[in-house]
Amino acid sequence: MLGGAGLGLTFSGHALAAGEIPKPANVLTPHEALERLKKGNERYVNGYAKRHDFIAEREALVGGQNPYAGILGCSDSRIAPEYAFDSGRGDLFVVRVAGNFTNEDAIASFEYTVKFLGTPLLVVLGHEKCGAVDATVKAVKDGAELPGHIPYLVKRIRPAVEASLGKSGNLLANSIHENVRLNVENLKNASPILTQYVAEKKLLIVGGIYELANGNIDWLE
């Protein structure tokens, strides 16, 4: 199992004593968790960050983890979730893949953090000018052929581009938006675990798009 297994915050269905939880401040409702991400992003946009005490944080996390949000982000080097949400270690459970799409590995990772680490919020985080989505637009529209394993990314992002063809506005921007929306839906429908937690209102799954110029996240709610 991954590091932190056995913490079992919600596994047995009862709250643990504060001393058993590495970061008690991370025990939040889904909407509180979203508010915390929004506040963190506001600090990042404004160019300042909370002071992080790395030593105390490291010690607190030796025994486990209870991240308050799971992030499905793009591999793009310009978007670093911990910076974008001004968060510390132990706060975010992050899966990154170029084009921020769901696959079985991503879903399994999020099932783990939701069921065993008590994470109340998942975010699909797309971003402007995504190269993986742009490559898919070129493959779909112009029949561009891509080398190696890159067609695998195209295959996963293609439904978002196809759904955006013929819509008014910019095809790349529309496809990025649709890709986030579709993958939020995929996570919500990833039965049995995620679907059940959403139905019980223990889990919120939302999407957002990171704006490159200012770092702001445009939330799709």
Ligand SMILES: [Zn+2]
């Ligand atoms: Zn990208």
